[in-house]
Amino acid sequence: MSLNIEIAGQDAFIVYFGEETSPAVSAKIQIAVDRIQAQMADIIVDLVPSYASLLVIYDLNRSDPFAVRSALRQALLNLEQAESNSGKLVTLPVYYSEESGPDLGIIAERGNISINEVIEFHQQQEYRVYAIGFAPGFAYLGEVDERIAAPRLSTPRQKVPRGAVAIADRQTAVYPAQSPGGWNLIGLCPTRMFNPEQQPSMPVQAGDRIRFEAIDRDEFLRLGGEL
């Protein structure tokens, strides 16, 4: 794996960990995040891990580009040998149904499989949180079984409800708040993915792992879900 440190802006570098995404790359990025936080805490403003990169924003008043680049090189040494940080495993309940997931039928038809198989395949995989962005608490999870992969809707919906479990290509996600959105909806999750009133405000962070577990309508409502 070759690491590449590029300038992003006046006070930011971006580290590339390759050109493709994989659980192994994601694990390396997580180790890098941990090390940078430990070694460069006094000059770091924000870290943005993503699929195969890590954006490092630093405080220009406390450091300079040369010092930061050299500290980054130091922090990223021997990343290969480092003990893997596999993140924590979080299980999220999902009420899968045509009532809560209006696009289940389309995905089943595309993959030439039954709706029950779509639901089954979605639960089979353990997903990794590759990135958080788009909106507060929006976690990009990868990767879904090829048989349930589906392109974004040609016309995005004006309103996707909070908790909607969705698929776009080989990614899946839970909408943290009601918003417009173009992903295919397959169910609803009663767990809040972003709650500014709570500490921590998100149940997961980048590098963590997620499993989905089917629940029925009653259980969904009991857990605070709204239809």
Next chain:
Amino acid sequence: MSGFIVKQPGLLTLIQDRGRFGAHHLGLTTGGPLDAMAFDWANRLLGNDENATCLEISFGGLSLEAEVDTAIVITGAKSVCKINGKQISQWQTCSIKKGDILETGFASEGVRSYLSVAGGFDIEPSFGSSSTVVREKIGGLHGDKLQAGDRLPCRPNSIGLQLRLADQDQPVYGRQATLRVVKGYQQAAFDPIQHWRFFNSTYQVTERSDRMGFRLEGEVIHSSMVGMLSEGICHGAIQIPADGQPIVLMNDRQTIGGYPKIGSVIPLDTARLAQLTPGSGVRFEAISIEQAHNLHWLEKSRYQRTQPVKV
């Protein structure tokens, strides 16, 4: 707590401190003043903490009623500002009394003005900042722009010394700007001809410009990238989507995105961009990271050495 009552909110008035830092990992963007220099002066002329909460008034049209005796400053875009119908000076401390009506007219030069109050507005921070990001429904009073009837809490206060930033030290907001750029990100995916075009053309600011990003129109440039993975976006990053028209990403940008970027505009110059109206012309100038670093420190020195004058 009493303070100011919003009579008319104007087109877009937002509660802002210097911004929300250290929350990108939750998907929260920075927010904060688009023109940090004008914001800083608003606080400094009142002797406020540099992170004290102010209002960012875009385009003008704000009207407030004071419920306390205190002092205010309005910096940034030029507009006719009045207390009880009598015009007041910008970039200068002004006393205001309980029951007074403060109005800001529509901006005639520049776009964003900043209103500070002695001691700052008292707004409960969320994720360490009072800055409002409307798209995220975070910050301010209710995660939204000001509404008629909102109350902006602040303590009564009096000013010892009336201060003003001398005319020659005030910025001039024209209809054009040169934006200095540190090349970076996918710059290697733009061939020399694209670089030449980009740095030798004039682009127009379009109507589709807001706190997330300024969309420009002009010479089309292309990268050799065919699809890329989403990655972290820093302030000022210049994104080139498939239509070849640059977008300069500002304070309320999404934290990750998947378009190629040729580099980033330095913050000193995104502040100038934020004061331009649609139709204004901008040019880009490439500078080295060393020059950017020097410019940052020189501007800091200039700011510290510029002393306000007594009125």
